[in-house]
Amino acid sequence: MYREIKILRQHGIQYVRDLRNQPVSDLFRGRPVISGDITAAEIEKVSSLCPVGAIDKDSGSIDLGLCVFCRECEFCLKEKIRFTNDYRIAASRREDLVIRPGIEAPLRLNVEVIRKEIRRIYRHSLKLRQVSAGGDNSCEMELNASGNVNFDLGRHGIEFTASPRHADGIVITGPVSANMAAALRLTYEAVPDPKVIILVGTDAISGGMYAGSPAVDRSFIEEHHIDLYVPGNPAHPLTFINGILDLLGKK
Amino acid sequence: MNELFREISSNPFTVSLDIIPVLDYEQFCDQAARMLKDESDHCVAYYAVEMQGSLKLICCIANDRDHILRVFSSMLPSGKSTVRSLSKEVPQLHIYEREIYENHSVVFEGHPWPKPVRYPHNRASKASVMDNYPFYRIEGEELHEVGVGPVHAGVIEPGHFRFICNGEKVLHLEIQLGYQHRGVERLLAETRSGIWRCVLCDNIVGDTSVGYALSYARLIESLAGIQPSRAVQIERCIGLELERIAVHIGDTAALCGDVAYQLGQVVCEALRTEIINTTQFWCGNRFGKGLVRPGGTNYKMTAVVADRILSVLKDVGLRFASVSERIYSLQSVLARFEDIGQVTRQQALSTGAVGMAARTCGIRRDIRWSHPDQYYRDYPFEPVVLENGDVLARGQLRVKEVSESINLISGLISDWRNQPDEHSVPDYNCNLSPDSFALSLTEGWRGEICHSAITDGSGNIVHYKVKDPSFHNWMALALAVRNQEISDFPVCNKSFNLSYCGNDL
Ligand code: SF4
Numbered sequence: 001m002y003r004e005i006k007i008l009r010q011h012g013i014q015y016v017r018d019l020r021n022q023p024v025s026d027l028f029r030g031r032p033v034i035s036g037d038i039t040a041a042e043i044e045k046v047s048s049l050c051p052v053g054a055i056d057k058d059s060g061s062i063d064l065g066l067c068v069f070c071r072e073c074e075f076c077l078k079e080k081i082r083f084t085n086d087y088r089i090a091a092s093r094r095e096d097l098v099i100r101p102g103i104e105a106p107l108r109l110n111v112e113v114i115r116k117e118i119r120r121i122y123r124h125s126l127k128l129r130q131v132s133a134g135g136d137n138s139c140e141m142e143l144n145a146s147g148n149v150n151f152d153l154g155r156h157g158i159e160f161t162a163s164p165r166h167a168d169g170i171v172i173t174g175p176v177s178a179n180m181a182a183a184l185r186l187t188y189e190a191v192p193d194p195k196v197i198i199l200v201g202t203d204a205i206s207g208g209m210y211a212g213s214p215a216v217d218r219s220f221i222e223e224h225h226i227d228l229y230v231p232g233n234p235a236h237p238l239t240f241i242n243g244i245l246d247l248l249g250k251k
Numbered sequence: 252m253n254e255l256f257r258e259i260s261s262n263p264f265t266v267s268l269d270i271i272p273v274l275d276y277e278q279f280c281d282q283a284a285r286m287l288k289d290e291s292d293h294c295v296a297y298y299a300v301e302m303q304g305s306l307k308l309i310c311c312i313a314n315d316r317d318h319i320l321r322v323f324s325s326m327l328p329s330g331k332s333t334v335r336s337l338s339k340e341v342p343q344l345h346i347y348e349r350e351i352y353e354n355h356s357v358v359f360e361g362h363p364w365p366k367p368v369r370y371p372h373n374r375a376s377k378a379s380v381m382d383n384y385p386f387y388r389i390e391g392e393e394l395h396e397v398g399v400g401p402v403h404a405g406v407i408e409p410g411h412f413r414f415i416c417n418g419e420k421v422l423h424l425e426i427q428l429g430y431q432h433r434g435v436e437r438l439l440a441e442t443r444s445g446i447w448r449c450v451l452c453d454n455i456v457g458d459t460s461v462g463y464a465l466s467y468a469r470l471i472e473s474l475a476g477i478q479p480s481r482a483v484q485i486e487r488c489i490g491l492e493l494e495r496i497a498v499h500i501g502d503t504a505a506l507c508g509d510v511a512y513q514l515g516q517v518v519c520e521a522l523r524t525e526i527i528n529t530t531q532f533w534c535g536n537r538f539g540k541g542l543v544r545p546g547g548t549n550y551k552m553t554a555v556v557a558d559r560i561l562s563v564l565k566d567v568g569l570r571f572a573s574v575s576e577r578i579y580s581l582q583s584v585l586a587r588f589e590d591i592g593q594v595t596r597q598q599a600l601s602t603g604a605v606g607m608a609a610r611t612c613g614i615r616r617d618i619r620w621s622h623p624d625q626y627y628r629d630y631p632f633e634p635v636v637l638e639n640g641d642v643l644a645r646g647q648l649r650v651k652e653v654s655e656s657i658n659l660i661s662g663l664i665s666d667w668r669n670q671p672d673e674h675s676v677p678d679y680n681c682n683l684s685p686d687s688f689a690l691s692l693t694e695g696w697r698g699e700i701c702h703s704a705i706t707d708g709s710g711n712i713v714h715y716k717v718k719d720p721s722f723h724n725w726m727a728l729a730l731a732v733r734n735q736e737i738s739d740f741p742v743c744n745k746s747f748n749l750s751y752c753g754n755d756l
Contacts, residue, residue, distance in 0.1 A: 014521040027535035051447040070450045130406040138457025148520045162404035180430045215372035215434035
């Protein structure tokens, strides 16, 4: 008993009080800022270097749905590209993930496109079923971490369930391997209506490094309306948490 | 007589393809079987490559005691052929033969278990699909089957477990994998971009990003004949050990969670957070993605980072020591772990178990000791070995390895401080040695990771092979649950914590 108390005292208070404004280290790779005066030659240089073609050859914008946050473009062109540690980068529309040169404003969810029933029904309680479909286990671990003693997403009534029958939506990680495509569909079908779909991590949003691999089958993603895109490699728990809180219209 | 194998004493290594002895298949088998009779030998790579219209079999066997690697090869005609299987004689080869059968339709006659490994997109037979996996069956009125997965109750990767039970007791478990297959090896061999390959290697197994990136970087450095500065070599070892500490503590949390010891779970979760946030402080990613690159690094360790690592480790080390001491002295925890999910030494040897799965069964198998690379060569490293092979041993091994790694890192940092401050930057487009075979081994937190590659006449990578420790250890898990209560499966599974994406690639 005394030993337990000693351990608890050493443990102290670990939970993150303010999930909206928790500071993270400077080097964390979050929302990029691209200088407005990036030249055509510079764009050409970084876009040909980017391993996933996330940098548009003409405009020089970075698509966070493709970007795997390797930061190689910044190392190559430090004066013009800078990844800030702003982790609030989730979006409700795919095109909102494209960051244009000269834009320094934070990324906020487009409320117009959020389906009305989501906020009406799930504002106070959202149960999610996670499906890993070719994920590399880093996004999965970050989703688990969202519920741990530090982030404690459960305080907002948001939790992962064991069965899709008890869930209000699914959270997909991974590029959707062809071998998981059927199981993903079955899981989705088992969730009662209305249901939410959330994509977590660059792999899920665009296929990431695996886009174009013959072992990947993206048809499920292409056929369905996606309610929330949470970029990252892996998506940080705070990115996921803030994305969901914004989706549900919570403070 | 020609020598029958090429002996190599360095890890990683690159050899010219034409100096690897080519044996006829019978000789090849006899030699492999003879070597693998020695308990210190285990097979680190055995696979087939299409080459000039035939199928080249390449085998690499590591001897832990003598710290050497031996490579040899054989040729089979391309296309369907039938040859003798070695699996009955040398069970650890069963998984390699299954893989060669699945990829190239070579039939291994007498293989007791010629089943699919991962249903790769380029498998030889498209008639073999996820839905018709040939599960082992036992008939009997008293028996029932329990199927779990591919989607599991928790937030984890997919795989299917099929139990055959007599009441609550598990008679047999078969594990069907492949759901995570993304075509990693094909992608690595097809791309010509060095930067792309590096980034992909960060993302094959996300919980072992540093281990994988390091295996890749060392392979490329060996093929290119380059070395990063000594400071960078030390930094890499620190990154690898931080990864080990974080996962081991996280696994301790998961084990506590499974037996409802909440204090242990919560405290260990918070301690893991401290470690991965330190990795993030260093390189901007909690999993160390992007930290290791061939030839150098983009994230040079600074004195500030070094101080931070030391102070976090000091604090975490103390707190983890006190909580783990409590965990492993509680009757309610011990009752769930002790003698549960036991793997015998003989079983571990015959399945070719590596890493923690081997070291908890009294087998001294640790690449940092047997085939040390970079800074590990200069460090008097002793692997932690336990005997009992049960869940408790796998839990306690983690505790001991955490404290070992913390000591290792403090030693590494003092040495790092004495290094000249030369920064090596990544080299993505180095020229690779042509017509060569290269292999690198890294002791990740799960066990040995093996990467190997073959280059063509112009030094392009034309074949790439990745092997996760889980490739062997899944079989050890299946054996561990035999004759256990099915309700003990979760703790057995957590105590191994194997990789799905690493197996499926
Ligand atoms: S950080 Fe993103 S945009 Fe930049 S090179 Fe990497 S993947 Fe491309």
